[in-house]
Amino acid sequence: MRYANDLTFNLIAPEDAAELLIFETAERDWFEQHIEARPEHFYTLEGITQHIVECLELNAQRRMSPLLIRDKGAMIGRANLRDMHSGQGKVGYRIAQQACGQGIAQRALQHLISEARSVYRLHTLTAIVSLENSASRYVLEKAGFEVGETLPAYSLVGARRLDCVVYKCSIV
Known part of the structure; x- marks a missing residue:
């Protein structure tokens, strides 16, 4: 298990474009x-740069907090608060394969919850995850998210339509 002080969470920046492209391509x-x-x-320098600009525009409007997760300086994941409005927001995270199973997703989610509460003053967070993604479901449930509505055939992963579930958490 990694320790919290090994990880940093930083707002994405234009100068991250090349490194983010390498990360996203390697983990695709x-x-x-x-x-x-x-x-x-998306998997081009132009596409990644456009993505960063769009994320930062939403951040400037306080509608998104796009973060990079680093372990001792190396990019190992992303964590986002998004669709923030009226005291609500959505959480999402993507962790590199070699970094999975080490508590990083849990730490990222705790960071997002803290930021949602203290910086953005949100009171409710949601996440959508496929029923097959037991690891993410476990992370959400451990953090106090509760299972809500099921969304049949909601997500297209590969050539398959997957049922998803909405998780919800009150953070007041």
């Missing part, structure tokens, strides 16, 4: 086993 197959694929254009 892993991520696409669990979540919907990103468009092909």
